[in-house]
Amino acid sequence: MRAFCVGGGPVAENPKDWDVATKLIRGGIARSQFMETAEALYLTQGFTYDSAEGADRRFAGEDPGFVYSRFNNPTVKMFEDRLALLEGAEVCRAQATGMASIHAALMGLVRAGDHVVAGRALFGSCRWIVSEWLPRFGVETTFVDATDPKAWEAAMRPNTKAVLVETPSNPVLEITDIRAVSELAHAVGAKVIVDNVFATPIFQKPLELGADVVVYSATKHIDGQGRVLGGAILTSEAINEEFYRDSLRHTGPSLSPFNAWVMLKGLETLDLRVRRQADSAFALANTIAEHKKVQTVLYPFRPDHPGHNVAKAQMTGGGTVIALDLGSREAAFKFLNALEIVDISNNLGDAKSMATHPPTTTHRSVPEAERPSLGVTEGGVRLSVGLESVEDLKRDVIRALDQA
Numbered sequence: 001m002r003a004f005c006v007g008g009g010p011v012a013e014n015p016k017d018w019d020v021a022t023k024l025i026r027g028g029i030a031r032s033q034f035m036e037t038a039e040a041l042y043l044t045q046g047f048t049y050d051s052a053e054g055a056d057r058r059f060a061g062e063d064p065g066f067v068y069s070r071f072n073n074p075t076v077k078m079f080e081d082r083l084a085l086l087e088g089a090e091v092c093r094a095q096a097t098g099m100a101s102i103h104a105a106l107m108g109l110v111r112a113g114d115h116v117v118a119g120r121a122l123f124g125s126c127r128w129i130v131s132e133w134l135p136r137f138g139v140e141t142t143f144v145d146a147t148d149p150k151a152w153e154a155a156m157r158p159n160t161k162a163v164l165v166e167t168p169s170n171p172v173l174e175i176t177d178i179r180a181v182s183e184l185a186h187a188v189g190a191k192v193i194v195d196n197v198f199a200t201p202i203f204q205k206p207l208e209l210g211a212d213v214v215v216y217s218a219t220k221h222i223d224g225q226g227r228v229l230g231g232a233i234l235t236s237e238a239i240n241e242e243f244y245r246d247s248l249r250h251t252g253p254s255l256s257p258f259n260a261w262v263m264l265k266g267l268e269t270l271d272l273r274v275r276r277q278a279d280s281a282f283a284l285a286n287t288i289a290e291h292k293k294v295q296t297v298l299y300p301f302r303p304d305h306p307g308h309n310v311a312k313a314q315m316t317g318g319g320t321v322i323a324l325d326l327g328s329r330e331a332a333f334k335f336l337n338a339l340e341i342v343d344i345s346n347n348l349g350d351a352k353s354m355a356t357h358p359p360t361t362t363h364r365s366v367p368e369a370e371r372p373s374l375g376v377t378e379g380g381v382r383l384s385v386g387l388e389s390v391e392d393l394k395r396d397v398i399r400a401l402d403q404a
Ligand SMILES: *Cc1c(COP(=O)(O)O)cnc(C)c1O
Pocket: 097, 098, 099, 100, 102, 123, 126, 166, 170, 195, 197, 198, 216, 217, 218, 219, 220, 229, 230, 231
């Protein structure tokens, strides 16, 4: 016998037992009374009640259902439920962008007088929130070399309330040992947030490694086809209740139902896309490494990557991004300009391969003097590998390297 959801359609009994591919196609589906095949798009701001008493019960939380799309919406909830199932999290909360998610995840955990520790090599906007924004509200912050557990240990204080880890990091794919950092953070009572964008929910499960909160820019692999922005926070019921429920409700970084609907369709093919992209990225990294113009190639599953052992222990795939260094800005620009298939673009995780020069684009806001310590070098190029034929990509990249 099947259970039935509020809208009328049947809901799955034990979706947690499904394999990933099934979760991605069927997780979170709540069919309406019309029993549509595809997920319905509920493009509505609000909801109506059959009586004043009904509204009273709905607002009191005694009757399940929706009250306002800033709090939740049936299409957004399907997206949240599907992603929570994939991640193995009790709760998923969706936001309008990845940055709204990172911001809400951090702000919900801290108040004036608290302290935050973060890896120094972060996505540019995440770094800005930690270095510029949090201190405005009396939150102290410390950056550490995220590859060094001793540096994390030394930075922890009694008032450390949140730790932000990005692994692999942007742009040079530094690897942080999530389990080790989680133990150090928990010893001082801090919560661990992992920005899991580069690893994707397919290749890394931070909650199983001890993290408390996982954050995604769903703009990247989850949409994966360059259409909409989105983000998500995944955590436990208890953390959501204590730190996020009210702050999200009252500050309103909500995901649009339309974007949630696009992302639901993105999730259906996430496993297929990301595995193919990672296979191509690995092959392409190995090809690039042979080229004489290339000084370094970084890909987490190559044995010469400095974080290779940790990456192998906590990830089941190396990801879809490669970092390479051509020695100078001139060479990097020549390489980018010579690419014919790969686009010059700062996005990543897309079906289309894209390359960017971090110091002049994504990491422009990092002060020049600090860039080398983040691995942001003048000759650096970040290459996000898409779904094109890997043979075509190899030819395009090799030809562009010849001209660099
Ligand atoms: C893109 C990205 C973000 C920000 O996501 P948006 O959806 O662009 O706001 C945060 N962290 C990482 C690692 C990213 O790559």
